[in-house]
Amino acid sequence: MKELIFERSVAGRRGYRLPPCDVTPRPVAELIPEEHLRQHAPHLPEVSELDVVRHYTRLSQLNFSVDTHCYPLGSCTMKYNPKLNDRIASWSRFAQMHPLHPASCSQGLLRLLDELEQLLCEITGMAAFTLQPAAGAQGELTGLKIIRAYHRAKRRARTTILIPDSAHGTNPASAALSGFRVVELKSNAQGLIDVGELRRHLSHDVAALMLTNPNTLGLFERDILAITALCHEHGALVYLDGANMHALLGLVKPGEMGVDLLQLNLHKTFSTPHGGGGPGAGPVGVAKALEEFLPTPRLRTRGTRYVWEERGKRSIGRVHAFYGNVGVLVRAYVYIRTLGKAGLERVSRAAIINANYLMAKLAGTFPAAFPGPCLHEFVATLKSLKAHGVTAWDAAKRLLDYGFYAPTVYFPLTVEEAFMIEPTETESKETLDAFAAALQQIAEEAKSDPEMVRQAPHRLPVHRVDDVKAAREPNLRWDVRGHKQFAKF
């Protein structure tokens, strides 16, 4: 690692100097009360413009990203984001819109948002959508508030949410945060929901079942129709975490599975930027019976005009300023319209084929934890490495040396030494072959030179980080003391 921007500082060096002031300056103490004035100048690095450009350009080049590397991070759908999405979203007629523009001046954008809601309804089989939630987990929270509002309106106090152990990791957290009691359902030997176990846990206290389908193991819940029917018999709703919608586009609609509400992660399935602050978008779709509980404002049409409906008697209220992360919604709209119905179906089919190809290719080295076929992702177990004192964690670090971002490790918790692999539809066969070859190579290295694997990565600017020390004694602040450039402080 080269030095920090602070360490490049040279006293007196400037990137830019303001021109002489053409009005008579007044002392700052006359303008700002003394108690708000700092006593010392801030410890800012003194660098030239070129220093700044080189420093941050170099840092950006150290990043792993989908634009530079294959990123098979299971459960996250880190697929390529077509540049066309960005190009259209940056058109001034979108980019220069302000959320306080009156609806009468933003009819084009509102039409786009309305059409996006309709498209998401069509894709999922839901009756209505809100585009407000800014992320998957916020979508879950919104969904849980709708579930509570629904039961309240029926004058039922239900406090339990059932969550299979194969569900998406955020589900129990969202349910607990919403004040529900979380009860975990154990999966059966095939890694699927055990209908008998579900039946045993259903009662008049169960507000909803929260499930992910395909589940976190990349397996389709084959009993889904029986599962949703059973929940409805007991007056419980079925919430689908749409994080794995990537496997279902054009193939099956959650609404037809009996799902009552769901969130979509546009930054996964619909190719909007993901990670690094995104920002994300987690629209929530509901069946007809839940529509009245959706957050306000709702986008409505009056004649040929789009208007905001601010009030809803039974609405859970606003969950985001204005109408969500609109720039991201524009990108998702472009993606859906570019591909069309047939194209979206091809996306899911290719994602499923890619995952199954890798699963088969790796079967002799790191077999899948549960028998396939899988959908868009699978979970391999690396427990065979344990005999050489090498862990999935070490293999993940070594994979970075081969130029691949590491898959999700140690999740789901039901699989020992788990590697959750999601190649996505945008990777070529050549890349998948290279990824499999790298993992096979690592399996060999674990036998011949386990210590080298345990020390990996070797080819990156930062080598093995002491995760334990970082977690136990986090030090998040760069200290100015001891640096000669800042001796005067």
Add this chain to the structure above:
Amino acid sequence: MRVPSELRYTKTHEWILPDENEAMVGITVHAQEELRDVVYVELPAVGKSVKQGEPAAVVESVKAAFDIYAPISGTVVKVNSALASSPQLVNKDCYGEGWFFAIKPSEPQELNALMTSDQYTELTASETH
């Protein structure tokens, strides 16, 4: 692997030292090995009532966060506050200084259903194959 015979064990790898006033609870050598380096422990509040098999604490390692289940029902009467600043005690001495909390049992007969050290040793042997 050390599995003290005076303790009782759960399938979820907690141990409990039977006592009618303060039954101490922790996690086994096997559990802390699987977790690897523990970096944070969230303990229940003293006075909280817990039910057998329900989450009572959370332990976080560099791998993931896991629930620790109450081996029996009762009231939490003591917690090991040393774990707040020294979570590594769970790895160093899981049957001693790395204990989590103590329960005053409300249904002492629940202890009878827990595993003995022999049964637990058998369980972990079968899980690793």
